[in-house]
Amino acid sequence: MAKKILEVTYEFLVKMSLFTSINDDIESYDENSTVNKTMERHISTLKDKDIESILKKIENNLDLNVENKSRREQGILRRYLFRDKRIGKCGICQKEFPINFLVTAHIKKRSECQLEEKIDFRNIVMPMCKFGCDDLFEKGYISVVDGIVVSMKHKNRTPSIDEIISNIEGKKCPYWNKTSKKYFEWHYKFHLSNNI
Ligand SMILES: [Zn+2]
Known part of the structure; x- marks a missing residue:
């Protein structure tokens, strides 16, 4: 995967939270917004190696506190576990x-x-x-x-x-x-x- 997409995905996760809470509350997440849709597409094509490097980057980001790190991680990990499944x-x-x-x-x-x-x-x-x-x-x-x-x-x-x-x-x-x-x-x- 091109480095650029990885960086864009990472930036997206850092700036915006895919989920509103650590408890996976997705109710207020706007899945129809164009930015979110594009990002969802990027995230769903991430390879294992890419997921690993994003997780590492989140973890090493000194500007994020524990809760914020955990929330960003959840966004990626949920995609890994559920991909685009509804059930x-x-x-x-x-x-x-x-x-x-x-x-x-x-x-x-x-x-x-x-x-x-x-x-x-x-x-x-x-x-x-x-x-x-x-x-x-x-x-x-x-x-x-x-x-x-x-x-x-x-x-x-x-x-x-x-x-x-x-x-x-x-x-x-x-x-x-x-x-x-x-x-x-x-x-x-x-x-x-x-x-x-
Ligand atoms: Zn159960």
Whole structure:
């Protein structure tokens, strides 16, 4: 890809946010504006190498604070996970939802990631639904061990939480593989020691 397009895409991401919030709220994003349409087209043709270099550039931009970096990253990572799809599948419960009900979740907490882990986008993120899976995973109520969703010990469990978890426990997570494994292992260990 020509360097120029990469730079233009990057500038676009830095100046404007593709999404209004870190939680993937796309409601106020004007998908019909000409600039956005052109950029969407550029972004959807980005190769893996280009995504990596944009993520690196965002991360190294000293003018952006943590929240802004994360928001820009989300714009690119969502494109990687969903491309131009309208419907996607949650990596935990395996149910299908319109993509604005899915978040681009980091398997290893973003704030704990080194630069090389942040740009390892093929392995560090996966889609999770807003109907519980994202929160349960982020708060350590569930994890993934050897590719299977497992229930975790947690001091704030209630019968309702137990019921929700019983419906997803044992599901196979298609995002678990030999290269993403280390991030799931980090998640499991981190919450295992935090939940005691
Ligand atoms: Zn789900």
